[in-house]
Amino acid sequence: MQETGRRMELVEELRGVLGGRVTVNETMLEQHSSDESYHSPHLPDVVVFPDNAEEVSDIMKLAARFDVPVVPYGYGSSLEGSVIPYQGGITIDFANMNNILEVRESDFLVRVQPGVTRSQLEKELKKYGLFFTVDPGADATLGGMAATNASGTTSVKYGIMRDQVLDMEVILADGSIIHTGSMAAKSSSGYNLNGLFVGSEGTLGCFTELTLKVIGIPEHIMAARAEFATADDAVDAVIAVMQAGIPVARVELVDEEAIKQMNLYSETNYHEVPTLFLELHGNEAGLQHDVQFMEEIVSDMNCRQIEFETDTAGRNKLWEARHHAAYAFIHNHPGRKQMVTDVCVPISELAGAVKDAREAVEASGLSGGIVGHVGDGNYHILLMLDPSDPAEIEKADQVNERIVGYALGCGGTCTGEHGVGTGKQKYQEQEHGESLRVMRKIKRALDPDDILNPGKIIE
Amino acid sequence: MQETGRRMELVEELRGVLGGRVTVNETMLEQHSSDESYHSPHLPDVVVFPDNAEEVSDIMKLAARFDVPVVPYGYGSSLEGSVIPYQGGITIDFANMNNILEVRESDFLVRVQPGVTRSQLEKELKKYGLFFTVDPGADATLGGMAATNASGTTSVKYGIMRDQVLDMEVILADGSIIHTGSMAAKSSSGYNLNGLFVGSEGTLGCFTELTLKVIGIPEHIMAARAEFATADDAVDAVIAVMQAGIPVARVELVDEEAIKQMNLYSETNYHEVPTLFLELHGNEAGLQHDVQFMEEIVSDMNCRQIEFETDTAGRNKLWEARHHAAYAFIHNHPGRKQMVTDVCVPISELAGAVKDAREAVEASGLSGGIVGHVGDGNYHILLMLDPSDPAEIEKADQVNERIVGYALGCGGTCTGEHGVGTGKQKYQEQEHGESLRVMRKIKRALDPDDILNPGKIIE
Secondary structure: OOOHHHHHHHHHHHHHHHOOOEEOOHHHHHHOOOOOOOOOOOOOOEEEOOOOHHHHHHHHHHHHHHOOOEEEEOOOOOOOOOOOOOOOOEEEEOOOOOOEEEEEHHHOEEEEOOOOEHHHHHHHHHOOOEEOOOOOOOOOEHHHHHHOOOOOOOHHHHOOHHHHEEEEEEEOOOOOEEEOOOOOOOOOOOOOHHHHHOOOOOOOOEEEEEEEEOEEOOOEEEEEEEEEOOHHHHHHHHHHHHHOOOOEEEEEEEOHHHHHHHHHHHOOOOOOOOEEEEEEEEOHHHHHHHHHHHHHHHHHOOEEEEEEEOOHHHHHHHHHHHHOHHHHHHHHOOOOEEEEOOOEOOHHHHHHHHHHHHHHHHHHOOOEEEEEEOOOOEEEEEEEEOOOOHHHHHHHHHHHHHHHHHHHHOOOEOOOOOOOOOOOHHHHHHHHOOHHHHHHHHHHHHOOOOOEOOOOOOO | OOOHHHHHHHHHHHHHHHOOOEEOOHHHHHHOOOOOOOOOOOOOOEEEOOOOHHHHHHHHHHHHHHOOOEEEEOOOOOOOOOOOOOOOOEEEEOOOOOOEEEEEHHHOEEEEOOOOEHHHHHHHHHOOOEEOOOOOOOOOEHHHHHHOOOOOOOHHHHOOHHHHEEEEEEEOOOOOEEEOOOOOOOOOOOOOHHHHHOOOOOOOOEEEEEEEEOEEOOOEEEEEEEEEOOHHHHHHHHHHHHHOOOOEEEEEEEOHHHHHHHHHHHOOOOOOOOEEEEEEEEOHHHHHHHHHHHHHHHHHOOEEEEEEEOOHHHHHHHHHHHHOHHHHHHHHOOOOEEEEOOOEOOHHHHHHHHHHHHHHHHHHOOOEEEEEEHHHOEEEEEEEEOOOOHHHHHHHHHHHHHHHHHHHHOOOEOOOOOOOOOOOHHHHHHHHOOHHHHHHHHHHHHOOOOOEOOOOOOO
């Protein structure tokens, strides 16, 4: 939006709907100009804070009338530029829509507004002995997690964000309000709109309410760290554990460089070797059996040492360290920004993919570590960059390109859980080929004027 | 297709592509005119048997040129008329495309052609110690199961058909060939076409290949029958078991009438009372713990008797009897056809829903029994009808309408696993409201000339 008069007119109209919850304050615009990625920032024209679905619908109608983009914003923790408003327009910040509306204990579901954060939900559910299974590490909003189809450490057992969404209230480009599902645990009725809108990153509509599956907190939890001489051995051990049918709830690979950064930041003193962080959920007797079986298997796979954490404090420390791995790199590299790769490959291809990625990083001269949800075949290289040095960004882009090329070459995907945003858009054609044409048709059918987060996912 | 000359021309063109695998033989047309439901039959104009995706693409291009409908056909086990070609045209029978293309053991996935049946896959996977988790009872084809988003007795633990599909090769209305996913266990790349095409019942494209998740056969399996005085008690017991976090792999309600039909057909001698059929999967130690805990809980919930089946033979007999329940009714009511209701409700609403359904059946004077995947809130009333008696069909329709009304009134869905076909189309507006408009837009974008299974799901 270039023209100042037209922008002021839009702001006035928005104020008519939202009163004081409309801002063009420079600091606020800046706060909404970037995410946690290395992608360059861009200011929105105006930021609004709706209280309910009707207001979002009115905002959408104004956006259509003024022909300006709408970008939904949760916590700003995207790693691929999903919330950066490269064409300006209205950023809808869902900070005010942060209520947990209903916990339906007997139905194992919860209704929340999109601005509710993961930790906020966790705290509330604990009162009922329930938990929400998707844990991406960052304290993202549930709206944001649905927008990018987030997943994380527990997805190997409990599935990804898309698997948890039973229903969403969505505001479409024309301001109409729809529901994508119901409260039934399963359905074969109509087309699967839940799945289509989850992962659409604000390009098909704005979420104003989510109905999510929750489950009972497991009776017993056991965590472990297993150390290996090489990342290859660690990956082979994971495959063996999964083939044995041991239902791991988390299984994370952390390489020596990432352990080093963790030790610095989290004040742990883990051996700086390729390590698996594991967790098992179940009843006590079953867990003991699984743990023993797992110990045998990883020993056969050249595990040098395995340590178990049975009490809550030890377990929390372990997973806190793991979840802070990305921040540890950032903290230990002041002034630098992070690029996180995010491919997911068939698990049999994982050892080869990680080895090739390691070589690519070394050849680039950049510093970086590996953390990975290896049970899913999804791993991240955390690369630290000087954002003001185009040569470094170029190098990192080349590393990413090689990693993505490897993944697509063996039947994988360019993004396992971070989403497309702007960072993975250039790989969409390569990954989806002819089916990108189908996606474009869907985008055009639902957002003919391209006002919904334009330039993301679909060019 | 009315005009004989035009039809002959189409048949000739099809023969040019498929040679002898094109038929207008009356018996063959009749075989493809109906499914296992009470819905009235309708003949296709021609039936074809392609061998590969390219041939399906050619068929689709001919259908577009001649402007005739295309209906994909697997095993014909639909319960809602999904494969009945009410507007004639070409029925594509996938009987020849029944190869298991690849078992990728380490990746826990399998690639199959759409005509592969569930039992065929099960047999092959057994060699690898693997199993495919979706078991709808009928020996449907995997293409058909994907088309209706089938599920069944094990879905309470392992999820529905949509959860198992990683990728499909799909032929679109214009004959182009796309892939809907990849071999990665998860992805946040592009729009979720897997989920959209699963459950689309041939209205968006024809599936020519499926990549499906498989898992290791559980170490130990334990089955049980728990008898109750009332269906209410049984349902309450299920909720209590699930809230206790016991990971049941199957939990089925069978009412006294259904037990009676089972006993007659399967030569079992189960007490004719409301019964839960249960199954648990895990390691031996864990199972023992779960079984003991479960026994305590169901006793507290007025269970009169619980019997365990630990050996394979006893377990197989139990599940065979359960899976043959629908056939038992058919067998014991010669000359009658079956209408199966299929709503799914939030589990807290299940006891009320079943009670109301029971009353509706009794008021109608029809004979019927209840079987249900109660862990999902999904239950079926098996109603036996004289298909030549319009009054009976009318009565059954009224029962179905009341059951669907109850389900939609409490946040449920009109079909949990059988699909929409023609039977559930009249409820689509009521269930989906505004979002049906979105579904219509998608249908129009992908099949503008409405040649793909016209009249199903979307009117």
